[in-house]
Amino acid sequence: MSGFITIALIFLVFIIIYQIAKASEYASVIRGEEKVKVQTNRTIAWLLVIFFLLGMWGIWKCHMLLQDKMLPVSASVQGVQYDLMFKMTIWVTGITFFITQAMLFWFCFKYQSTEKRTSFFYPHNNKLEVLWTTVPAIAMAALVAVGLKNWMAFTSEAPKDAAIVEVVGKQFNWLIRYPGHDGVLGKRDFRKIDDADNVLGLDWNDKDNMDDIIMQNGELHLVVNKPVKLLIGSRDVIHDVGLPHFRMKMDAVPGIVTTMWFTPQYTSDEMKKITGNENFVYEISCDQVCGKGHYSMRGTVIVQTQAEYDAWMMKQPTYYSSSHAPAVPAGAPAKTDSVKAVTMK
Amino acid sequence: MSNEAIIHGQEVAHGHATEHHDHEHHEQHFIWKYIFSQDHKIISRQFLVTGIFWAIIGAFFSLIFRLQLGFPDTTFPWMESILGEWAKGGKLSPEFYYALITMHGTILVFFVLTAGLSGTFANLLIPLQVGARDMASPFLNMLSYWFFFASSVFMFISLFVQTGPASGGWTTYPPLSALKEASMGSGIGMDLWLIGMALFVVSSLLGGLNYITTVLNMRTKGMTMTRLPLTIWALFFTAVLGVLSFPVLFSGFVLLIFDRNFGTSFYLSEIFINGRALPHIGGSAILYQHLFWFLGHPEVYIIMLPGMGMASEIIAVNSRKPIFGYLAMVISLISITLLAFLVWAHHMFVTGMSPFLGSIFVLLTLLIAVPSAVKVFNWITTIWRGNLRFTPAMLFALGFVSLFISGGLTGIFLGNSALDIHLHDTYFVVAHFHIVMGVSAFFGMFAGIYHWFPKMFGRFMNNTLGYIHFFITMAGAYLIFWPMHYEGIAGMPRRYYDYSAWESFKQFTTLNTFISIIAAIVFFTQFIFVINFFVSIWRGRKLTNPNPWGATTLEWTTPINAGHGNWPGEIPEVHRWAYDYKDDGHGGDFIPQTVPLREGEEGH
Numbered sequence: 001m002s003g004f005i006t007i008a009l010i011f012l013v014f015i016i017i018y019q020i021a022k023a024s025e026y027a028s029v030i031r032g033e034e035k036v037k038v039q040t041n042r043t044i045a046w047l048l049v050i051f052f053l054l055g056m057w058g059i060w061k062c063h064m065l066l067q068d069k070m071l072p073v074s075a076s077v078q079g080v081q082y083d084l085m086f087k088m089t090i091w092v093t094g095i096t097f098f099i100t101q102a103m104l105f106w107f108c109f110k111y112q113s114t115e116k117r118t119s120f121f122y123p124h125n126n127k128l129e130v131l132w133t134t135v136p137a138i139a140m141a142a143l144v145a146v147g148l149k150n151w152m153a154f155t156s157e158a159p160k161d162a163a164i165v166e167v168v169g170k171q172f173n174w175l176i177r178y179p180g181h182d183g184v185l186g187k188r189d190f191r192k193i194d195d196a197d198n199v200l201g202l203d204w205n206d207k208d209n210m211d212d213i214i215m216q217n218g219e220l221h222l223v224v225n226k227p228v229k230l231l232i233g234s235r236d237v238i239h240d241v242g243l244p245h246f247r248m249k250m251d252a253v254p255g256i257v258t259t260m261w262f263t264p265q266y267t268s269d270e271m272k273k274i275t276g277n278e279n280f281v282y283e284i285s286c287d288q289v290c291g292k293g294h295y296s297m298r299g300t301v302i303v304q305t306q307a308e309y310d311a312w313m314m315k316q317p318t319y320y321s322s323s324h325a326p327a328v329p330a331g332a333p334a335k336t337d338s339v340k341a342v343t344m345k
Numbered sequence: 346m347s348n349e350a351i352i353h354g355q356e357v358a359h360g361h362a363t364e365h366h367d368h369e370h371h372e373q374h375f376i377w378k379y380i381f382s383q384d385h386k387i388i389s390r391q392f393l394v395t396g397i398f399w400a401i402i403g404a405f406f407s408l409i410f411r412l413q414l415g416f417p418d419t420t421f422p423w424m425e426s427i428l429g430e431w432a433k434g435g436k437l438s439p440e441f442y443y444a445l446i447t448m449h450g451t452i453l454v455f456f457v458l459t460a461g462l463s464g465t466f467a468n469l470l471i472p473l474q475v476g477a478r479d480m481a482s483p484f485l486n487m488l489s490y491w492f493f494f495a496s497s498v499f500m501f502i503s504l505f506v507q508t509g510p511a512s513g514g515w516t517t518y519p520p521l522s523a524l525k526e527a528s529m530g531s532g533i534g535m536d537l538w539l540i541g542m543a544l545f546v547v548s549s550l551l552g553g554l555n556y557i558t559t560v561l562n563m564r565t566k567g568m569t570m571t572r573l574p575l576t577i578w579a580l581f582f583t584a585v586l587g588v589l590s591f592p593v594l595f596s597g598f599v600l601l602i603f604d605r606n607f608g609t610s611f612y613l614s615e616i617f618i619n620g621r622a623l624p625h626i627g628g629s630a631i632l633y634q635h636l637f638w639f640l641g642h643p644e645v646y647i648i649m650l651p652g653m654g655m656a657s658e659i660i661a662v663n664s665r666k667p668i669f670g671y672l673a674m675v676i677s678l679i680s681i682t683l684l685a686f687l688v689w690a691h692h693m694f695v696t697g698m699s700p701f702l703g704s705i706f707v708l709l710t711l712l713i714a715v716p717s718a719v720k721v722f723n724w725i726t727t728i729w730r731g732n733l734r735f736t737p738a739m740l741f742a743l744g745f746v747s748l749f750i751s752g753g754l755t756g757i758f759l760g761n762s763a764l765d766i767h768l769h770d771t772y773f774v775v776a777h778f779h780i781v782m783g784v785s786a787f788f789g790m791f792a793g794i795y796h797w798f799p800k801m802f803g804r805f806m807n808n809t810l811g812y813i814h815f816f817i818t819m820a821g822a823y824l825i826f827w828p829m830h831y832e833g834i835a836g837m838p839r840r841y842y843d844y845s846a847w848e849s850f851k852q853f854t855t856l857n858t859f860i861s862i863i864a865a866i867v868f869f870t871q872f873i874f875v876i877n878f879f880v881s882i883w884r885g886r887k888l889t890n891p892n893p894w895g896a897t898t899l900e901w902t903t904p905i906n907a908g909h910g911n912w913p914g915e916i917p918e919v920h921r922w923a924y925d926y927k928d929d930g931h932g933g934d935f936i937p938q939t940v941p942l943r944e945g946e947e948g949h
């Protein structure tokens with residue numbers, strides 16, 4: 001019933017607005033159309049200027065309001081370059097934005113139709129056109145140059161001493177595999193996958209797999225100031241490893257292995273101090289729609305000092321031992337604070 | 346084309362029309378006149394009304410999912426009464442959330458801003474502005490609408506199936522869209538989506554071929570290509586883009602249909618889902634993305650170009666000034682069209698594509714900024730020292746330019762792969778494309794509707810309502826999408842149902858609420874337009890002057906409410922370009938294209 005009343009009310013409002021508008025049309029006919037047209041034109045020109053000024057004020061307000069909700073300083077060395085380039089692009093586009101919008105709205109006001117004004121017949125001017133073809137072209141060339149330099153750096157081969165970690169997406173969580181003592185990830189085959197005791201389909205005939213460690217709670221442990229190369233895969237549909245704090249992102253595509261590498265520069269604890277947020281945590285977001293639980297596909301990154309990392313690693317059982325020991329249930333070791341915290345509805 | 350051919354073509358068209366004219370002495374039956382009509386003006390109205398119908402549905406979907414995003418902890422009991430199982434207890438289910446965003450995208454991109462926009466204005470304006478009695482093939486033109494209608498029927502049915510409509514995003518990437526196990530929407534809903542889209546491609550091709558043929562072959566005497574109004578150039582290149590790229594999308598869909606139903610492995614490889622390993626090996630999920638974006642990117646320009654053309658025309662008419670740099674405008678349209686085919690992979694920088702390939706696409710993508718900048722500066726110079734009349738159409742055309750600047754500039758971020766790494770698939774992308782091809786294209790469409798409504802229906806729309814509609818929509822568009830850039834820069838991913846469990850993104854809850862409220866206001870404001878549109882068809886102020894805006898182009902030389910065939914007598918001959926807004930020697934400020942050059946006057 002209340003729904004019906006709401007609809008009726010909305011309908012009524014529309015009828016009223018329409019009637020008023022219609023009345024203004026008749027009124028203008030009575031008062032002399034030309035006169036009303038001139039008045040309306042002037043009012044609209046003023047409204048456009050007010051819109052522009054309010055808009056610029058709004059942009060400023062919006063910036064003040066939201067700037068401390070932005071990401072903290074880049075957590076990766078590569079991200080520092082990223083932020084620099086981002087700022088540069090902001091300046092280039094920001095200035096263009098302001099100048100062009102100001103001209104647009106100012107001309108609207110300045111050259112509004114009046115009885116005295118006649119327009120200036122000005123069909124073209126080659127010099128001007130060449131000018132605003134070349135200037136944007138040069139600006140773009142500069143941005144492309146900076147962009148490609150960074151792109152080459154970000155996508156280059158990882159350093160030889162980089163740690164290797166595998167990140168595999170599935171509906172709807174992340175599986176993280178560490179190579180163990182030998183530093184080598186063993187072979188895996190999707191046909192060997194079994195959710196009970198072989199979540200990644202490790203080939204037990206491959207000795208390299210015996211010391212591999214799998215974290216099923218989506219926790220990616222990294223060492224600060226040590227480059228890490230992620231080998232990214234997917235078990236089912238396309239996912240995406242998004243690391244906003246590190247300014248990194250790469251799709252996880254079934255059937256192929258994608259990679260990304262970066263060097264973390266702040267430990268999780270340091271970042272807590274930088275942000276002043278006790279609950280701060282580096283998060284892995286899935287950035288490619290992957291089904292109904294897409295929004296809950298959350299992982300975490302824990303950046304530690306070498307000593308902390310080694311101590312943590314010591315405690316982790318190999319996946320072989322945990323999945324083959326009958327007493328210990330297969331699956332994640334103790335900590336499960338991340339993925340399961342997000343409840344699916 | 347030689348003059349002889351133009352004249353010859355004209356005679357044929359003319360002969361056909363006289364013959365047709367004889368038939369029209371007795372009143373046509375309603376069905377043939379308004380439903381299975383072959384008159385381009387009626388077909389354009391059919392596209393427009395269908396487009397408005399879809400726009401309301403598509404926008405309503407966004408209202409529902411914006412409620413979820415803005416008020417994640419609130420329940421809306423009325424939602425259950427509309428959506429039933431999908432919103433148990435008034436809480437939208439994640440499955441249906443994903444269905445809604447998918448259908449919102451599909452509907453607005455294809456059904457509204459492709460069919461509704463170029464379907465309406467290419468049909469209305471091409472014959473009228475080039476001086477033809479109708480399209481090259483009125484019958485294929487009619488089929489084009491009815492294929493669109495059939496496609497709409499399938500898409501509409503898919504909204505009501507038990508497993509819900511397609512829900513893998515409007516891009517429907519496999520394997521998510523290929524495997525029924527992966528998502529509920531990948532069941533029958535996806536099949537209906539594919540059938541609907543396949544029919545849509547047919548409709549688009551029939552229409553596009555017709556538009557191209559008409560522009561090339563059926564121009565009236567004296568209407569050389571360089572005398573065409575920019576609307577026609579824009580609609581022509583829109584059609585070229587569609588004809589060349591939609592077939593590629595279709596091939597992508599065919600392979601997807603095979604993967605879904607016939608056990609092939611074009612897109613599938615090494616998948617373990619629902620407790621079992623699938624037999625597919627060797628396919629590539631990325632292949633689909635290449636095929637999809639080979640249409641998907643030109644599609645952006647299919648949506649943008651008609652708006653550019655109409656804005657150029659409307660700004661010139663209402664500035665009482667020729668468009669600045671006509672030739673530069675045409676050349677930039679050509680370069681945008683060419684480049685549109687060469688940049689598709691900038692949607693795929695982070696798919697694991699070769700970085701070298703990526704860098705080439707960066708270069709080509711940022712190149713598009715150059716013709717776009719030329720267009721913007723030319724629009725601004727057109728209003729410089731003009732004599733501006735702010736009709737609602739003019740306001741929307743100016744709003745189009747403003748939004749095109751704002752949305753275009755953020756494209757410079759996303760097209761640069763190094764910056765795209767972080768911004769990819771965040772709200773920055775949502776803000777960018779909604780401003781530049783969503784709202785901006787809509788503004789082009791609104792401008793066109795307000796401007797050519799008198800041509801379509803012989804009546805005016807109400808101006809006051811038009812002004813209210815403009816200012817609320819313009820302010821609303823910026824209020825909704827401007828703050829979204831900030832969310833995107835903070836890394837907030839798009840297509841999430843709920844952000845409350847995320848430490849990095851939950852600080853935006855208030856902002857999301859704000860955006861949702863504005864979105865609701867803007868949604869309801871659009872009904873001012875819808876009511877204005879439909880009521881004005883029957884009740885609007887009647888046109889007394891056949892050329893109410895004082896425009897130079899040919900469509901205003903036809904009688905008010907012209908019948909099939911457009912001109913009762915001979916088709917007028919064209920003597921000058923479309924932008925002679927100057928002193929005509931008798932106190933007027935424009936010279937129609939049909940007026941011969943005065944002595945001593947030089948043609949443009």
